Amino acid sequence: MKNALILYYSCSGNTKAIAEYTGSVLKDRKWNVKISNFDSCKTRNNFTDIDLLIVGVPVHYWEMPEAALRMLRNLPSFQNTYGFVFSTFGKCVCNSVPFHLAKKLRAKNINVLGGAQIVMPHSAHIDENTRVGDIDILLGKGEPNEENLKNIKSVLFNISEKIENNNVNSFDIKKLKNLHTRGFTANIMNVLMTTNMRRGVMPDILYDKSKCNQCKKCISICDYQAIEFSDDNLIVINKKRCKRCYKCIENCNTNSLYTKWDQAIRPTRSIQKFAKNNETRVIK
Numbered sequence: 637m638k639n640a641l642i643l644y645y646s647c648s649g650n651t652k653a654i655a656e657y658t659g660s661v662l663k664d665r666k667w668n669v670k671i672s673n674f675d676s677c678k679t680r681n682n683f684t685d686i687d688l689l690i691v692g693v694p695v696h697y698w699e700m701p702e703a704a705l706r707m708l709r710n711l712p713s714f715q716n717t718y719g720f721v722f723s724t725f726g727k728c729v730c731n732s733v734p735f736h737l738a739k740k741l742r743a744k745n746i747n748v749l750g751g752a753q754i755v756m757p758h759s760a761h762i763d764e765n766t767r768v769g770d771i772d773i774l775l776g777k778g779e780p781n782e783e784n785l786k787n788i789k790s791v792l793f794n795i796s797e798k799i800e801n802n803n804v805n806s807f808d809i810k811k812l813k814n815l816h817t818r819g820f821t822a823n824i825m826n827v828l829m830t831t832n833m834r835r836g837v838m839p840d841i842l843y844d845k846s847k848c849n850q851c852k853k854c855i856s857i858c859d860y861q862a863i864e865f866s867d868d869n870l871i872v873i874n875k876k877r878c879k880r881c882y883k884c885i886e887n888c889n890t891n892s893l894y895t896k897w898d899q900a901i902r903p904t905r906s907i908q909k910f911a912k913n914n915e916t917r918v919i920k
């Protein structure tokens with residue numbers, strides 16, 4: 637029986653859902669499948685005897701989130717392991733994230749055989765219960781559709797079949813450079829706007845201390861160590877460290893953390909106009 641390890645980084649569940657979908661495809665082929673986020677997969681024996689490693693990340697500010705990059709760097713080296721990579725994004729901008737993922741995996745001795753960029757509902761919220769991508773087709777509403785899922789399934793079927801039969805063709809990861817959303821204007825924007833500038837247009841995290849129950853979940857969930865507890869039991873957000881990933885808001889059960897989401901919608905929509913080629917695509 638073949639073994640697959642599926643690792644994901646996910647702030648609001650989209651990437652996790654695709655990771656689980658890829659797992660179900662392999663389970664249908666009777667593979668042994670382990671699905672985990674990077675953080676809970678640290679013990680060494682999780683990484684031995686893996687035939688296929690699938691890694692998925694969301695796109696944040698056109699790039700791979702820095703926290704995911706750090707977690708990738710901490711992966712051990714593999715032996716005789718093939719790879720498949722994917723990014724999920726809100727139909728806006730993606731700077732060849734699958735290619736960058738594949739390069740990082742190659743450095744860990746993994747032979748990447750394909751990759752995908754997958755449109756999902758954009759996870760920036762408008763209010764507690766609604767995401768931009770839930771209301772706007774241009775920002776991923778209704779994705780991933782059946783056809784896209786079928787496409788991903790058929791590529792994974794094909795890859796897993798080849799691994800089972802020891803009949804794997806070589807794959808040039810440079811092909812994954814075609815998974816990006818740059819048109820002419822987006823190329824210029826890409827040079828002009830640094831990641832910090834992109835983050836700068838997104839709203840700060842705000843805190844309603846009257847709702848907070850001091851559970852400290854936000855502190856442990858923040859991958860950038862940007863939240864501390866003050867002596868008087870209040871949350872303090874270090875604005876310099878905060879990357880505005882909004883993972884803390886997603887995970888605060890009392891809605892004590894929030895932001896002015898409407899500020900995020902206009903820049904998101906206008907940046908989206910510059911992007912081209914922002915559909916779900918799979919390459920093998």
Ligand SMILES: Cc1cc2nc3c(=O)[nH]c(=O)nc-3n(C[C@H](O)[C@H](O)[C@H](O)COP(=O)(O)O)c2cc1C
Pocket residue numbers: 645646647648649650651652693694695696697698699724725726727728729730756757758759760769880881882
């Ligand atoms: C802070 C932040 C930045 C984002 N930046 C982009 C982006 O540059 N391009 C894009 O298409 N989608 C962007 N999105 C949307 C997410 O990439 C998309 O919704 C993704 O599927 C979220 O995955 P997750 O639910 O696993 O965290 C962003 C979302 C957040 C929260």
Ligand code: SF4
Pocket residue numbers: 847848849850851852853854855871887888889890891892893
């Ligand atoms: S997760 Fe929410 S309720 Fe818990 S300490 Fe943080 S702000 Fe307070």
Ligand code: SF4
Pocket residue numbers: 841857858859860861862863873877878879880881882883884885
């Ligand atoms: S404090 Fe900033 S960096 Fe940390 S989880 Fe919240 S938004 Fe992300």
